[in-house]
Amino acid sequence: MLTALVRLHSALQEVRLPLALPGVEEQRADRAELVTQLEDYLIPRVTTMDGPLLAVVGGSTGAGKSTLVNSIVGRRVTESGVLRPTTRSPVLVHHPADAGWFGQDRLLPELVRVDRPTNDPAALQLVASDAVPHGLAVLDAPDVDSVDASNRALAAELLAAGDLWLFVTSAARYADQVPWELLRQAAERSTSVAVVLDRTDPDDAGTVATHLARMLASRGLKDCPLFTVPETTLTDDGLLPPGAVDDLHAWLRALAADADGRAAVAIRTVLGTIRTLGGRSHLLAGGVQAQIAAAARLRESVAAAYAESVVAARAATADGTMVRGEVLARWTEFVGSGELLRSLEERVGWLRDRLLNAVRGRPQTAELVARSVAVGLGSVLVEHAEVAAGRAAAAWRGDPAGVSLLAEAAARGDDLGRATPTARREAQALAREWQDGLTRMVRAEGSDTRSTTRYLTVGIDGLAVALSVVVLSQSGGTLAVESPSAAPGAGAVAQRLLDAVFGEQAVRSMASRARGDLDRRVEALLTREGARHQAVLDDLGLVPAAPEHLREAARRVDDLRFRSTRGTGGGHGDAVPARPTP
Missing domain, CATH: 3.40.50.300 (P-loop containing nucleotide triphosphate hydrolases)
Known part of the structure; x- marks a missing residue:
């Protein structure tokens, strides 16, 4: 019995009731009372029954x-x-x-x-x-x-x-x-x-x-x-x-x-107290199970909110809507009125010097396009991070278990309904790192191209910019129907430019790899954003196996108590002697 009580005490130590669910205050008080009863009375008394x-x-x-x-x-x-x-x-x-x-x-x-x-x-x-x-x-x-x-x-x-x-x-x-x-x-x-x-x-x-x-x-x-x-x-x-x-x-x-009388009093109280442990422990296990289920529900709502934003962010970076505004203006400056593309489609040979003169200054223009793309991409990702955080917080506000978590986070200065303070910086860093990857891809592809003159004419930066425009205008492997606000044929122009340098098959492969890289980075960023909600739940300290551990420990105590009472005929007589007659 002593071993069983110690194990029950250990199982109760695993119990966490951090979420403000209905009835939780009573459950917390009950857990504290059970632990105290084991520590202050049952374990010491069973250890020294002759005390x-x-x-x-x-x-x-x-x-x-x-x-x-x-x-x-x-x-x-x-x-x-x-x-x-x-x-x-x-x-x-x-x-x-x-x-x-x-x-x-x-x-x-x-x-x-x-x-x-x-x-x-x-x-x-x-x-x-x-x-x-x-x-x-x-x-x-x-x-x-x-x-x-x-x-x-x-x-x-x-x-x-x-x-x-x-x-x-x-x-x-x-x-x-x-x-x-x-x-x-x-x-x-x-x-x-x-x-x-x-x-x-x-x-x-x-x-x-x-x-x-x-x-x-x-x-x-x-x-x-x-x-x-x-x-x-x-x-x-x-x-x-x-x-x-x-x-x-x-x-x-x-x-x-009366030594026997003292022992009877102690045994009666010990077994009577132990008798109440089983039912109370099983009820408490149910409360812990409800806590674990509520935490899982909150996790699922966060995962769903951010998964939805991942899908939306991928769509927003593949339907051509990003090729507008500042990006559109800088891209138009870079490709001009089509002169660059027409020059590339001609045989160059003796026209090389003329073409180089025609694109003088374009590397600087390509950098402006890349910068605009990075800023635009970063803004889109922050927008979707904000939407995901708001959606997750709304789900938590609709759940009794989540309301107090939002309040506690707010008290710490963390607004779980907004993107993290570092989200914009991380999104822009993501955009720059993705563009650096495009540059490395273009350089690696250019080392094997036969159209060296065309490659040098546009330059690594220009080709990387063109590849980014293709990716941001491509959905499901094909150029998207660009929105009215996008430049007419901007994605098509970029693809023709790349085709003229690398060939259609190579461009298709590069665009696919670039899209996959961007999608992975977007998912990783939004997953990191949602991780702080998950961290709040991790910090609750809930142990999934705790309810079953508690039930098993309580069953063991009940089994031993049943054997004990059965062995003594099920009763203990009059444990307290009657008041003596004056």
């Missing part, structure tokens, strides 16, 4: 818990008073011979051990006293309904770490809702409970005790002992007068002296 029984004293504000503990011990070991909250730091009173059981590595390991009074809620004050019987320890906890939220949380944590609850209430507070919710949980876990009705007018004690006993019975706690402490004047030391807690003190001593 002292821990009785946690809890209850409502002003019920007199601290005064009761001090009166049991016979001296002031925990602070009491009218200012609330009184008990901020828990106090554990034990027999001196039991001191070794409450070290830092045992019960409530997260609380620092101290030997003096403190208001530090992260500390546990240990007090050794012969007034507490050997084999039993008493832990004074903060108010379960404290005005301080951290006090309430600590009280619940301490109660969950107890083998036995000494639940203190008063005639004025016994019907309050908060204590009864905790008592309901105790009944569900089969935690052993004794109730102390404190500060009760002797004339009303019988009526109030009878009503309280009925309430306990209706909530599955009919067998728990009920002690009554009358309203009385405290001694000068702030203790109840002698005899006020004799019944309770005698009951605790009888329980401590």
Whole structure:
């Protein structure tokens, strides 16, 4: 069982619930409670089943818990008073011979051990006293309904770490809702409970005790002992007068002296607590599964948004619409009125010098065309990156799981609905790198061409520019029907220019390779843009296998518990001895 509980604890450590799905706050609280229960109680208790029984004293504000503990011990070991909250730091009173059981590595390991009074809620004050019987320890906890939220949380944590609850209430507070919710949980876990009705007018004690006993019975706690402490004047030391807690003190001593009784209480509480682990763990696994499914849904929406933009960007760079505006003007300057093309289509030979004069200055014009193409291509890619980011953000805004992620990113200064700040720089770098690739392609092809004169006439830069115009005007391997805003026949002119130098087959091969290179670069750029959305999801720390790990661990614990209860006949008898007859 110890191994199974440790594995369950490990499986719970894998659980992440970062997305703001419906019910997630309750699931987070449940996970924290399960982990705390394993760390603070179950694993330490199963490790040392023969250790002292821990009785946690809890209850409502002003019920007199601290005064009761001090009166049991016979001296002031925990602070009491009218200012609330009184008990901020828990106090554990034990027999001196039991001191070794409450070290830092045992019960409530997260609380620092101290030997003096403190208001530090992260500390546990240990007090050794012969007034507490050997084999039993008493832990004074903060108010379960404290005005301080951290006090309430600590009280619940301490109660969950107890083998036995000494639940203190008063005639004025016994019907309050908060204590009864905790008592309901105790009944569900089969935690052993004794109730102390404190500060009760002797004339009303019988009526109030009878009503309280009925309430306990209706909530599955009919067998728990009920002690009554009358309203009385405290001694000068702030203790109840002698005899006020004799019944309770005698009951605790009888329980401590009965080794079998102590073991029965511990076993009942341990198995009762373990019984609740399975169902709660399976419910929690379902919550984790919902988180993983939601994250996958968000991933798919991002992937779809950017995949759509990749397709759109490829289309926008292949339908001739880019060969317009500044690009069109610079291209027209470069090719002139067709003189360059006509010259190339003639036999050159003795006209070489004349042709060189005709294209004097064109290398500079080619650079202007290339620059315009780079700027235009960069702008188109940024536009599609913006569209993809907006589409992904819109999908997240329509999903409860995505709304908080967008808000958290915005708080960090990252607007996931816009392209990254570096998108324009990267897009323009992409365009320049693609053009450099075209230049290398033209140079490699030109080294084998027979039309050296024509190659030299136009120049490497000019031919690379022409190749870019062909690619940007080509869809599906053929020249696109150019838009009305594009230059009439701009792509065709560029292709004829290249055909005149390299031949039709070579140009077709170069254009295909250039198109493939551009498509790969466009996809890579937009994938990088979408990666920041994916990184947000990666940072959630969700483990796909976590739900199944949790279910497997819970099933193992359930199987062992079932074998244990079956081996003992399915019950544990009356774990808490009845209140002794006065």
